[in-house]
Amino acid sequence: MTPHTVDAFHRGRFYLVQPADRGHRAGLDAMLLAAAVPDGLAGRVADLGAGAGAAGLAVLARCPNAEAMLVEREADMAAFACATLKLAENASLGGRANVITADVTLRGKARLAAGLADNCCDFAIMNPPYNDAADRSSPDELRKAAHVMTDGLFEEWVRTAAAVVRPRGGLAIIARPATLGAILAAIESRFGSAELMAIHPRPGKAAIRIVLRAWRGQRGALSILPPLTLHGETGNAFTPEADGAINGERSLFPR
């Protein structure tokens, strides 16, 4: 295995094997995403685009009766996820998860052949990759292209989530605020009774992330919950609410 680190999460309740110098290194986003799963979830969770497995393992660490299916396209990252499951420190979690090396956007028979069966899960979580090109480029044409790509990404990822999650099962997404329109369009007629929570870095600052949770086949209207603020006016300490959610002590959502 290439150079890697073994990092503690949830105040040392689980560990993650991650590439030291490349790929996506898990952190806050994965922990906040995992905190969108209801407390005490008993059932199977699909971590779509799992990377090294941070969000899926965070769910297992908080929900002792949950299982996780870690779905990752990149073989390198899937190998890190497998190494994570085998860590002695994760003994209480590793037996409750499996890794599927597959592209989340597979459709039809290709999706089924990869092991992503219809209605096989009770909940799906996703932290889709950001389109870095959109952040770094300013010309209008590039922005437009990136926007179209983002729309398509959520449509494809949510379509797969709607296939693998059973009726009345849940979906949670963490993403940038800019993608909210694409996300709401993608869940339309698939997942309803959605709850939106904005994540603000400090009081008075615009949100840096959104977490959206919704339920397969439900028809209730979107509700907007009070936001989560990560830090106070100054300093690097987390607010008590953020600290508890990031460290697996409570769900982000009241229900």
Add this chain to the structure above:
Amino acid sequence: MTPHTVDAFHRGRFYLVQPADRGHRAGLDAMLLAAAVPDGLAGRVADLGAGAGAAGLAVLARCPNAEAMLVEREADMAAFACATLKLAENASLGGRANVITADVTLRGKARLAAGLADNCCDFAIMNPPYNDAADRSSPDELRKAAHVMTDGLFEEWVRTAAAVVRPRGGLAIIARPATLGAILAAIESRFGSAELMAIHPRPGKAAIRIVLRAWRGQRGALSILPPLTLHGETGNAFTPEADGAINGERSLFPR
């Protein structure tokens, strides 16, 4: 004129003639909507679906260099708006507004004939009617029909806003959180650099309204601002932030 009341707004800086016993009586929503207009706006504001003119007049009361075009489909309500403009108490405002009795959803030549010219305004504000049927009925089919109607409503209203607002002019909408997806779809490719503010009744409670502001032809991504909370944990007093915005002392938005 039918039974009416004359009600003070902005701590008595303007008054509104309203039907006493029927129709829509203006209040918090109109004042919050008006507060979405930038401080010191100099130019023409279209109040689409103006009712008795509450939001439009609130803009005039706060922005001494603004003019308003009050667009209202219902002749009864337009008559109240005309009476409002003639009130002696509104002497400093009435001369800066006119009333157009027209359906906001008019298209093409019919819209132009009604006086809603292309690029005639610098800003549009709208508080579209709620579909009460959706609130009172629970059967799925009715909910679905109401949902489709709501989608169509924002599409039609925002289309007209995009016609009457000049390039780089603004749009502000106040609506229920449930309509956010329809609003984001309607502004797509028409208004960009949108800012979303959720309005919460009290700390810890889900939002009851959203205010969205966006700019004609701009391409910036959606941002989510810190929310406005109307009241504290208990009591009927407004928070200082809400009180200032409702009473025309500051814009809801930082810029």
